[in-house]
Amino acid sequence: MSVSASLVKQLRERTGSGMMECKNALVEAEGDIDAAAELMRKKGLAKADKKAGRVTAEGRIVAACAADRSSGVLVEINSETDFVANGDEFREFAEAVAQRALEDGPDDLDGLLGCQIDGKPVETLRQEMVAQLGENIEIRRFVRYSGASQVAQYLHGARIGVLVEYEGGDEQLGKDLAMHVAASSPICVSTEDVPQQQLESEREILMAQARESGKPEEIIQKMVEGRLNKHLSEITLLGQPFVKDPDQSVADLLKDKGAKVVRFARFEVGEGKEKKEENFADEVMAQVRDS
Secondary structure, eight states, X not given: OOOOHHHHHHHHHHHOOOHHHXXXXXXXXXXXXXXXXXXXXXXXXXXXXXXXXXOOOEEEEEEEEOTTSSEEEEEEEEESOHHHHTSHHHHHHHHHHHHHHHHHOOSSHHHHHHSEETXXXXXXXHHHHHHHHSSOOEEEEEEEEESSSEEEEEEETTTEEEEEEEESSOHHHHHHHHHHHHHHOOSBSSGGGSOHHHHHXXXXXXXXXXXXXXXXHHHHHHHHHHHHHHHHHHHBTTTSEETTEEEEEHHHHHHHHTOEEEXXXXXXXXXXXXXXXXXXXXXXXXXXXXX
């Protein structure tokens, strides 16, 4: 059967899919636009399953914060290429997911995937985005802070995001702390928070290095403790020099403001993922084969 151009246009606006794909679906559904949309959705889910194993090392970090700064979220959503990650459709999807995580307060990633946006589960929308954009998309992780403390956020473009929960101080202090974490990458708030295994591993390395000096054991012990304390000051938030005023530590800044950092999270796009190296021709061929 033949379908009108206006019907094809309506289906394109509704699904975001290509003209021929919409036309073929309408023909198969005998002109029923609702049936055609459902048909395309089912086919889209099948396409999403085929792409599920592909590496997603690009993407966006998005954040959302309550107006009263009592709660906030940080979310990483990945794609295969930065071209898709920088597109409006991907950005709007990512921001909608972050807002849903903020408002619904899911306990974990599975809970977030089950949250509803415009009557559809986030996981269904993710699969539809895969079909629409032609790339694997992964909602990788999120963190949500909510309680009696204040929350601040900082985004460096779309590639680095920070969420800080703190007590005391003001809104500007929160922004400064979040920016500091983005720039200096501390692993935890204080030395007490450093994992014991990591602490012992660093001590063993420093001990082996110090013994090469041939100095007496009591001198070696002092050398190791001094170097270990220096290392701890470099990796903990409180020990680091404040980026906007390196003459004072973050601990000194907080003391001056009568404030305390409860916790923080720092996300960077694709960190810990092995990025697949492909040349452009191989990438095009891979998309052709999967389409």
